[in-house]
Amino acid sequence: MTKAKTPRRKRGTLHILCGLLVVSGVLRLSSTGMAVAESAVVTETPAIVEASQSVAPEPKMEADGLLRALQEREARLATREAQFADRMQALRLAETEIAEQLAALTAAEEALRATIALADSAAESDLERLTRVYENMKPKDAAELFEQMTPDFAAGFLGMMEPVAAAQIMTLISPETAYSISAVLAGRNANVPTQ
Secondary structure, eight states, rough: OOOOSSHHHHHHHHHHHHHHHHHHHHHHHHHHHHHHHHHHHHHOOOHHHHHHHHOOOHHHHHHHHHHHHHHHHHHHHHHHHHHHOOOOOOOHEEEEEEEEHHHHHHHHHHHHHHHHHHHHHHHHHHHHHHHHHHHHOOOHHHHHHHHHHHHHHHHHHHHHHHHHHHHHHHHSHHHHHHHHHHHHHHTTTTTTTOO
């Protein structure tokens, strides 16, 4: 059996990395010690101390500033979130109101259609009843009434009457009135498309 050499290599690489880390730490400590020694030799004035503090702030001050910035951002986000929630609530309310108004409008439209249908059927039945009255009148009396009507109005009734009753009335009215009524009756459907 052959032994795998990969564990030794990994172990060797690990030792090299540890060694490099130790050397790096020693170098840092020795350079920090030298910097401390040099600063002890040089006499510092208050202006230099202030400048060094402003250039290199303490880690606690940086952390406080970062914490403050994060808190401000969190407050802004909370405000935006609240505004968004308010807008969503307003939209839901408006949507509900629109749905209610649409339902009321639909109900009103249906009621209006029913009323119009009732009025149309009532008007139509009234016209039919009046047409039957004119048909059952003596032709001479009906002719006198039709002479007083406008040609359009008279043509509407004569068009709904039985042809025999309409013919009797037309023979008893003046030729000019009969011609006008006939022209209206003939032209009523002239504009209807044929194709």
